[in-house]
Amino acid sequence: MPKFPDRFILASGSPRRKMMLNLLKVPFETRVPKVEESIFGAEEPIALVARLAKEKALSVAKEIKDEGGTTVVVGCDTIVVLGKEILGKPKDIYEAYAMLTKLQGRTHMVYSGLCLVRIENGREETISNFCATEVTMCRLTLDEIKHYFDLEDPLDKAGAYAIQDGGSLIISNIDGCYYNVLGFPVRTLEELMRQWGYSLFL
Secondary structure, rough: OOOOOOOOEEEEOOOOHHHHHHHOOOOEEEEEEOOOOOOOOOOOHHHHHHHHHHHHHHHOOOOOOOOOOOEEEEEEEEEEEEOOOOOOOOOOHHHHHHHHHHHHOOOEEEEEEEEEEEEOOOOOEEEEEEEHHHHEEEOOOOHHHHHHHOOOOOHHHHHHHHOHHHHOOOOOOOOEOOOHOOOOOHHHHHHHHHOOOOOOOO
16 A cells, blocks of 8 residues: 555635546645745746745644644646746736737747645655656637637636646647646656655555
8 A cells, every 4th residue: 555644735715626636536625725825036937836836835834733743735727938028827818818929829838836845843844856747739810829818718827728638729839748738747746755765645
């Protein structure tokens, strides 16, 4: 039987990340981190997702009472990068249109950072990694972008789009991890868990 922590906590309010853990049938709790997802100046994409994932995991870890046993908190952050421009979640529908207009017909990168915090016997330890996927979007007219936004709410998604569901209409190719584009590179999570002797294979 694979080893698993006594408590496993997802530091995220994302329904997609919660859905993926539910599909794996692992026991977990969800807590929403108190973190402002800000970008500092010319911060590099990998450094940005690594920092935000760590801030999210530590934000939730601070709230955990050490009741014995082992608790693992996982934080994750995902961004879309076009050239050198980082595209987070759009502030409004106008910014969403601007983002998808930039992305259509072009290839961009999706980066996710993952950070795990282990709390055991009053001690805290962290490990982290990232995942990168290349995504090519179809050429889209304004009417097609509007139709896509009728299918999907773009405001809670980095780059104003999601690869699943209606995303099947707008993505022509990906090179790398599909689940990273979905917002949760679960294989990268499994590899981090194994560094501590745990596994999602229950």
